[in-house]
Amino acid sequence: MMKINAKNLPKKEDDLLQFLVDYFPGKDIRIVEQDDNYIDVSLSNHGSSDYYIDPNILEGLQWWDQSILIEEIPNQFRNLVKYQLSLNDNWTIYSWSLWLEQRFLENDIPNEIIILHIDDHTDCMSPLLFKEGNVFINPFNNEEVNLFNPTTVKQAIENGVISIGSFMTLFMHSMPRIQFRHLMPKHRLSNAHVSGKVNREFLSDNTIPPYQERPLLSFSPSGGIKSNVEYSVFTEIDDFLKDISDTAAILLHVDMDYFNNRFDGDSDWRSHAFNHDPSAELVYKNIEQVFSAIEKSNIAKRIENYTVALSPGFFPAEFWNESISIINRILIENHEYY
Incomplete structure (x- = not known):
């Protein structure tokens, strides 16, 4: 249950519900009680397969775990030999938090x-x-979310305060110096952020009393702002893996919607002017090329943390089984030392 400030929220029921859906991403929302000042809302995970848009979602879940329920999707991740595999990609920051905790215990926090x-x-x-x-608070339990304490990060993911679209922001606000290198499909380039600096800012928000500000990132061309976070855009895997610092710690995250994002989390996906929906043959070929390029690169042995996310409602479930088989063959089965 969450109490929110109603004073600045839409008055019309449809507009209010849309605001709540946007404000609590990924959650099924029910208004329990409301007056002119406050609204009490109940939040839960979605229990209907319709939420995930993909008509083959149940088939994908059977492959993942025959006993899994739809409402359990947001909490699914597993640690394989060389990488963390999750359904939703916000679990990436949990894996990074575990890695940071270990570096802290070793007194070796990366600069x-x-x-x-x-x-x-x-x-x-x-x-x-x-x-x-100087800390960030989870409004569901009023406790600090600390990247060096993975339990607090796990709770934030399960509460939904770190969502699939926002997990990068806490990390970039918390680490002193970051190079954020983004390999994206070519179709995204025309609307992408320009390579340059990323500024750590704050968003004014008094919806949940007594809190006032949330972490925010803004992108600017080089030279526009002073920042220790740099963003670089790439569309070719070879360029993406070139000219990487010899001393920095490397974390690799792969969201499988890079290879196919047919649904893009939108129930109206069929009406889009363009859908990133290459054929199965092209999807599997591209997966082979990208993961092989990474493994053959001169930075492969320097990657300290590796995460992969299947992204239900974005990357079609019909590709899950074969895609992970390809990845496992490249990352695990071809390496005699595993």
């Missing part, structure tokens, strides 16, 4: 981090976290 982000999106929206002094 600079390179994020290799292979994705159809930037995932840099504002999470539902609130600034309080």
